[in-house]
Amino acid sequence: MDGRSKIAILGIYVADTAYTAARMPANGETISGSGFSLGPGGKGSNQAVAAARAGAGVDFISKIGKDAFGDMALKIYAEAGVTAQVDVMEDMPSGAAFIFVNERTGENAIIVYPGAAGTITAADVERQQEVIRRAGLFVTQLEQPADAALRGLQIAREAGVVTVFNPAPANPFDPAVYPLCDFIVPNETEAAALVGFEITTDEEARRAAEILVAKGVGTALITLGGRGVYVHGRGISQRVPAVAGGEVIDTAGAGDAFIGGFTAALAEGRDVIAAVQFGCATAGIAVTRRGTAPAMPSRAEALALFNQAFQEADA
Numbered sequence: 436m437d438g439r440s441k442i443a444i445l446g447i448y449v450a451d452t453a454y455t456a457a458r459m460p461a462n463g464e465t466i467s468g469s470g471f472s473l474g475p476g477g478k479g480s481n482q483a484v485a486a487a488r489a490g491a492g493v494d495f496i497s498k499i500g501k502d503a504f505g506d507m508a509l510k511i512y513a514e515a516g517v518t519a520q521v522d523v524m525e526d527m528p529s530g531a532a533f534i535f536v537n538e539r540t541g542e543n544a545i546i547v548y549p550g551a552a553g554t555i556t557a558a559d560v561e562r563q564q565e566v567i568r569r570a571g572l573f574v575t576q577l578e579q580p581a582d583a584a585l586r587g588l589q590i591a592r593e594a595g596v597v598t599v600f601n602p603a604p605a606n607p608f609d610p611a612v613y614p615l616c617d618f619i620v621p622n623e624t625e626a627a628a629l630v631g632f633e634i635t636t637d638e639e640a641r642r643a644a645e646i647l648v649a650k651g652v653g654t655a656l657i658t659l660g661g662r663g664v665y666v667h668g669r670g671i672s673q674r675v676p677a678v679a680g681g682e683v684i685d686t687a688g689a690g691d692a693f694i695g696g697f698t699a700a701l702a703e704g705r706d707v708i709a710a711v712q713f714g715c716a717t718a719g720i721a722v723t724r725r726g727t728a729p730a731m732p733s734r735a736e737a738l739a740l741f742n743q744a745f746q747e748a749d750a
Contacts, residue, residue: 441491441492441493441569441571441702442493442494442570442571442572442574442698442699442702443494443566443567443569443570443572443573443591443596444482444483444486444493444494444495444496444575445479445555445567445575445584446477446479446482446483446495446574446575446578447477447479447480447497447552447553447555447576447579448475448477448479448495448505448529448530448552449480449529449532449550449552450473450504450508450529451472451474451477451687451726451727452471452472452473452531452532452533453471453474453534453536453685453687453725453726454468454471454533455468455469455470455537456468456469456536457469457537457538458537459535469538470536470538472726474507474726474727474728475727475728476534476687476688476727476728477497477532477547477578478578479495479497479575479576479578479579480495481688481691481727481731482574482576482691482694482695482698483512483517483695484517484695485691485717486574486696486699487517487695488516488731488734489695489696489700489713489717489732489734489737490703491698491699491702492516492702493518494517494518494520494566494570495517495520495521496520496521496563496567496587497519497521497522498554498555499521499522499523499524499529499550499551499552500523500524500527500528500529500550500551501524501525502528505523505529505551508529509521511728520563524551527551527554529550530547530548530550530551530552530553531547531548531550532545532546532547532548533546534687534727536687541684541685541686543685543687545687547578547604549579553580555580555583556582557582557583557586560583560587560590561590567587567590568590568591570596571596571597571702572598572599572698572701573587573590573591573596573597573598574598574599574600574601575587575588575599575600575601576602576603577602577608578603581607581608581609584600585608585611585615588600588612588616589615597617597701598615598616598617598618599616599617599620600612600615600616600619600620601620601690601694602619602625602629603622603625605621605624605628610650613647613650613651614650614652615651616651618652618653618654618656619647619652619654619655619656620656620658620690621655621658623659623660626640626655626657629643629646630642630643630646634657640659640667641665641667643657644657644666644667644672652668653668654666654667654669655667656697658690658693659674659677660686660689661683662674663675663676663677664677664714664715666708671707671708675708675715677718678715678740678744679723680716680719680720680723680732680740681723684722684724685722685724685725685730687727688721688726688728688731689721689722692714692717692720692721692731693715695714696713696714696718696737697711697713697714697717698714699713699717700713709745712741712744712745713737713738713741715744716737716741717731717732717737720737720740
């Protein structure tokens with residue numbers, strides 16, 4: 436990392452409106468819910484909060500609206516220690532997300548409207564290039580336009596910054612992205628969209644990861660929900676198990692918690708497997724709490740579960 440511990444994250448912020456119920460309603464149907472919450476969200480924003488709470492210095496590059504939802508974003512960044520490199524737009528609202536959470540399983544379904552962040556362009560990323568160049572790691576996803584993500588990865592690669600690409604949601608992107616990725620982090624559904632077959636076993640996860648590496652990726656990390664993360668790259672091919680920090684009540688934001696913890700651990704110099712384990716510990720606590728960004732654990736909490744689940748097991 437050349438002594439650099441800063442993480443630059445390009446992504447979107449949205450206000451999460453989360454509804455808990457027994458099931459999704461059918462078209463034309465109204466059902467009663469059992470819970471509701473409003474809080475800050477968006478993949479990039481969640482990852483920034485998770486990484487900062489895990490101990491990393493974080494710059495978050497995005498756009499928000501000049502509204503109550505945007506104020507909510509700036510408040511949580513200040514609380515978490517995230518440096519907000521955001522443009523505040525007066526003619527676009529901050530984004531919002533509808534999140535359904537199954538009250539029995541904690542599983543979720545999400546609809547996202549990116550709002551102001553949906554207008555992020557490659558030119559906007561160019562204007563933030565010094566933020567990216569001075570970082571140790573650069574992280575992006577696909578909730579903002581794909582050409583902006585591509586430009587961010589290009590700038591990072593040119594500067595020798597370690598790159599982490601989360602191809603979520605499973606939107607189309609230029610294949611030129613693959614060789615720019617030191618790490619690609621899809622979940623099972625996103626990986627299936629990239630490789631053309633379902634991923635239900637470790638062998639299928641390994642085969643999917645091999646395809647991604649053959650496209651030019653350095654290391655593929657396929658997140659497998661409650662089964663953990665399959666890691667495949669040079670000299671590595673194994674599944675790191677998930678860890679439980681308590682009863683699972685809400686899986687929304689679990690992938691973002693993993694990426695935040697993983698990148699924070701990489702930034703402080705941990706090896707890939709240890710960083711994946713720390714990411715699993717971070718996610719293992721987040722899923723025991725309601726919400727996305729508000730559920731992200733502190734460094735002390737994640738480190739305690741990491742030591743208990745992985746370090747003591749290795750002793």
